[in-house]
Amino acid sequence: MNQHRREVLRATALFSLLAATGLVSEAQAAEWNKAAFEGKSYNDTLKALGAGSPEKSGSVSFTAPDIAENGAVVPVAVTSTLPNTEQIAILVDKNPNALAASFNIPAGTEAFVSTRVKMGQTSNVHAVVKAGGKWYVATKEIKVTLGGCGG
Structure with missing residues (x-):
């Protein structure tokens, strides 16, 4: 359970970093x-x-x-x-x-x-x-x- 939580947090942090740097925008994520x-x-x-x-x-x-x-x-x-x-x-x-x-x-x-x-x-x-x-x-x-x- 803790391993899964860590993976989710890691993925969320990575996505947030990409969004903050402009590599992924919220609009792109919404188009999925x-x-x-x-x-x-x-x-x-x-x-x-x-x-x-x-x-x-x-x-x-x-x-x-x-x-x-x-x-x-x-x-x-x-x-x-x-x-x-x-x-x-x-x-x-x-x-x-x-x-x-x-x-x-x-x-x-x-x-x-x-x-x-x-x-x-x-x-x-x-x-x-x-x-x-x-x-x-x-x-x-x-x-x-x-x-x-x-x-």
Whole structure:
């Protein structure tokens, strides 16, 4: 119990320090879409994001390994050549929570993100992009040989 309390206090202190230095603003914290990150399925998460049924697009490039030897650190990269790209999200079908990452893309910047996601098992991974008020998707199956989410 005391260890958990210390971790919460440490996280609160770190967030306060970041807010005080201007690295994280209250507005940024308020923009966090809690419902989307708590979505248990691909469809629930799309609904929480407001994405409905995104259409497949060749303008969304999704780079990831075909086989991930360690599901704890699977490298993925998403590039969008769609004009006015506003948001890029990465969803993993078979994870306990489908939304692995979400990025807001500021106007005038290159629509490219690269990160590592955790996968418990072989699954479809989706790159969902919001551009010009519409949603687009690219999907790839990634085979996991060593699970990262408790596997």
